[in-house]
Every structure is written in structure tokens, then in C-alpha cells.
Amino acid sequence: MSWTAQNDPANTPRHEDLLICAVDHRASLETDLYGLTAAPTPSQAARIAGDKLLVYEAVLDALPHFPESTRAGLLIDERYGATAAELAVRTGKIDLAMPIEESGQDWFHFEYGDAWQQHAEYFPAAFSKVLVRDNPGFEESDRNAQAERLARVVSWGNSAGRSLILELLVPATEADLATVGGSSDRYDKELRGAATVRVMEYLQDRGVEPAIWKVEGLETREDAEAVARTARRGGRDARCVVLGRHAPREKLDHWLEIAAPVEGFMGFAIGRSVWWEALENYVHGQSTRDETRASITEAYVGYARYYVQARKAHA
Secondary structure, rough: OOOOOOHEEEHHHOOOOOEEEEEOHHHHHHHHHHOOOOEEEEEEEHHEEEEEEEHHHHHHHHHHHHHOOOEEEEEEEEHHHHHHHHHHHHHOEEEEEOOOOOOOOOOOEEEHHHHHHHHHHHOOOOOEEEEOOOOOOOOOHHHHHHHHHHHHHHHHHHHOOOOOEEEEOOOOHHHHHHHHHOOHHHHHHHHHHHHHHHHHHHOOOOOOOOOOOOOOOOOOOHHHHHHHHHHHHHHHOOOOEEEOOOHEEEEEEEHHHHHOOOOOEEEEEEOOHHHHHHHHHHOOOOOOHHHHHHHHHHHHHHHHHHHHHHHHOOO
């Protein structure tokens, strides 16, 4: 049974970790991996779709090797991942999540404009996902407008029976960086945790109530505990997963070690750290399809086992 299979959150099995392979990248994938400088041709789009199907196949291969009490997830887009999305649902073993946001934008906008609901409801996904960039120092009018659009998604999800994953990025402002001598590492360690809490509270107060907060990795257990408490403040039942941000393995391992034992965290949603290098080698003809598939499976299973071990070791 999937994490969202029951309507009553109190009856949801808390022992299952949700471990998502995120492959919903679109704009960055087109430019950074495939080197496109214009809209993809039909053959280029077919190549990208075929490679995303390869990632799905690797996820499928990983299932027999997953730790007990875990649930596999696949976050993938309609544009290039429709076939993989349909196949994932049919397995009954993978929780499907699909994005609603337009890719490559600074502020949240709907991928399909006024038709976003029809597209979101076409696939029987367990989750819809929105990517949000926010910071307490951003322009208030832009923040309010974004929150209003997000509240519309929540309202739709409540009526459609669709749980929401909110992927929250809290980039530093110039003022933030000035406070820490221009160091992005110091921003992560000293400021981002508290800023994340403030953004979560801001959105909650405006009716944005996701089932899962997909948050950037946190540097200290205190920050992770504060974020988890915020997700559940006032009797809310939301939980958190760690996103990968294409971080180096050492950094991502640290984030998983911090979050895994914290009550209120329930897994991860890792994308490029799982499949980017393997897919890049494949795109450039440096590995076969079978080798690429096996490499992605190994990486995904490795992160899954690491997360579960960290939860047990540091609880």
C-alpha cells in the first residue's frame, strides 16, 4: 500500500520511507545534458523520452533490492515521461508523482496554462508536485501572487483527492550573501534553515498545505527538527523529504544522515545525483544502454540503503 493510499492520515503506515527517483527535469535537461539551444525537434524529443524511459527501467530493476519498509517513488513529467508514468502506475509498486509547474521559471506558473487541471488529472498519480522558489527577502507582491497560485493547487488537490508535494528552494538574496561574506556554504549552514522555516510558515498562513515538503538538505539536526516541526505546526500532518540539488555524494550523504532519524522526515527525492553522470556517459556514447541502466539502479539502491541505515544508526 502506498504512503497516500488511505484517506485518513492517522491510519497511514508511518514505518514506510518514501524514496523517490526524481526525473522531472525539462528545461535544464534540454540545455545542460542534450545541448539544445532551441525547442527540440521531434527526433530530439523522442531521444529524451527514450532516455527517461531508461531511467524508469532502472528504477524498476531496483525494486527487488530495496530495503524493507520502504516505498519506491518516481517523479516524472508528462512532456518526456508519459510512457514511464503509465508503466509505473501499472506496477502497483511505485508511487508516481508528476509536476504541475512550468520548468525553468523563477516563480511558480502552470505548465499547461489554463489547462493545467486536465493534464494533472489525466494520470492517476499518487502526488502532484510543484517547485517553488521563495525567500523572506523577495519582493512581497511576487511572493503573494505565487502563494495565491499555490493555494489554488491545494484547493484543487483537496477536491480531486490528489496529495501535493511542494519542492521548496530557498535561494540566497544579495543581502543574505552579504551577511555571510558572499559564501554560499555559510548561507547553507547559518541562514538557510531559519529562512526555510519562515517561508514554510508564510505559505501555510496563506492556505498552502502540502502533504509533503520536499526541502533542501539541512546542515544541522536542529535545523532539520525545526523544519519538521514547522511542517506539522498547529496540528498539521505534513511530512518532509530531502531533495538532492545535484550535490556531491559526500554532501548528500551528510544531508541524509541529518534528516533520516528526525521525526517528521520520511525519505528523499533525489534526481541528478542518481542518474545524471550515467545518462551523460550514455548520451555521449561512452556506455551502453544496459551499462547505463545498471549504473542508475546501483546508485538509486545505494541511496535507499544509505538513508535507511542512517535512520537506524542516528536515531
